[in-house]
Amino acid sequence: MSAHPLPAAALPAAALAEAPLLRRDADGVATLTLNRPVARNALSLGLMAALEAELHAIGQDPAVTVVILAAAGPVFCAGHDLKELRADPSRAHYERTFAQCSALMLAITRLPKPVIAQVQGMATAAGCQLVATCDLAVAAAEARFATPGVNIGLFCSTPMVALSRAVGRKPAMEMLLTGDAVTADRARELGLINRVAPADRLAAETEALARQIAAKSxxxxxxxxxxxxxxxxxxxxxxxxxxxxxxxxxxxxxxxxxxxxxxxxxxxxxxxxx
Missing domain, CATH: 1.10.12.10 (Lyase 2-enoyl-coa Hydratase, Chain  A, domain 2)
Known part of the structure; x- marks a missing residue:
């Protein structure tokens, strides 16, 4: 996978199915799609590096004003790739993984262009962190959000950084300490997301919001x-x-x-x- 993925329209069908990150540009809006649906769009080192690199490229692209972060399949993002994490149980590997994740989240915040998460399904752990880090978020009514690391002995410490800055302290602590999932409506009440849309209207409503913003200076x-x-x-x-x-x-x-x-x-x- 190259650092700068080809536009989806430029890829043959086989490559399209294998590329972990896709990009489509239209009307000043770049849509980046996490494309590991079989792995529940888990944030492997390769996917995080590709996404960070693409964000840096977009930062230098005058044709793009707004970014939409979407995902393929029924799950938005299941967080870190646990199989990849446990494949090398060394301090160096863990440090490299979490440093890459932090660099990705900072790249979103530091990008001089708004980033909108388009959440069609579950967003858990670092996936929830990804949503909390984006400037805005639109979710399908069926979407759910959770920081369930506590259930497997791994407190969601890095997701906590973004979550605690997006919602109040007590709701954040409840999500972190219980691991329970919250609904899209509850996530909107907490300030984790901006809007809830019917599943069949999610892309259209997210794109409408993106184009409204893209019309600004x-x-x-x-x-x-x-x-x-x-x-x-x-x-x-x-x-x-x-x-x-x-x-x-x-x-x-x-x-x-x-x-x-x-x-x-x-x-x-x-x-x-x-």
């Missing part, structure tokens, strides 16, 4: 996403100081001038990305 989206995560880690005074400087820098951008002038002149804006 790509520069403004990049500034806003970076600022959102940066200020969240600061104290209140520091956050306001940082946000004020960010607003000033944003106001000096050509797209802000264009957007405000277009609003005052009652016409659609023409974004230049600068």
């Amino acid at each position: 790509p520069l403004t989206l990049a500034i806003g996403k970076e600022a959102f995560y940066a200020q969240a880690e600061m104290g209140l005074q520091s956050a306001y100081d940082y946000a004020s400087e960010t607003m000033t820098r944003n106001m000096l951008a050509r797209d802000a001038e264009e957007g405000i002038d277009a609003f005052l002149q009652k016409r659609p804006p023409v974004w230049q990305g600068r």
Whole structure:
């Protein structure tokens, strides 16, 4: 598997079935599809590395404004590949696996483009972490979310980082300590996901949200996403100081001038990305 997977349309059927990660671009939206349905889209080292590399490539691609992270088959992501983990029970292998996972999650957060999870089924352990890390998430009504590591003697410590930043402390602890799955509706109440859609409308509603966002200034989206995560880690005074400087820098951008002038002149804006 190369670091940059070919677009799905460019792959023959046999290769399409074997490629662990697929990419499709349309209207400023890149859809990345986890394609290990037989393995419940478990995050093998190869899949995590391929996904991280593709995110870095998208970060440099001016034709893409928004990313959708989807998955093939009935399960969104079952977390780490436990068979791969136990195939080499060494400290070095475990450290390499969890470091790769952390690098992937940071790549999503640091990507200067919004990432939307499209969750059609179960998202467990590092799969739940993946959903919590994405900027937005739309789930099918049948989707379920869990951090069940405690049930097999492996506390979901790295998923905890993303989960505890997406939902309140007590709901996060309940999920982590019990391992119980929560429904899509409950996940929305907790703030883990944004929207719940019927299964047959999931892709359409996710794409509609992605295209709505993709119509905005790509520069403004990049500034806003970076600022959102940066200020969240600061104290209140520091956050306001940082946000004020960010607003000033944003106001000096050509797209802000264009957007405000277009609003005052009652016409659609023409974004230049600068």
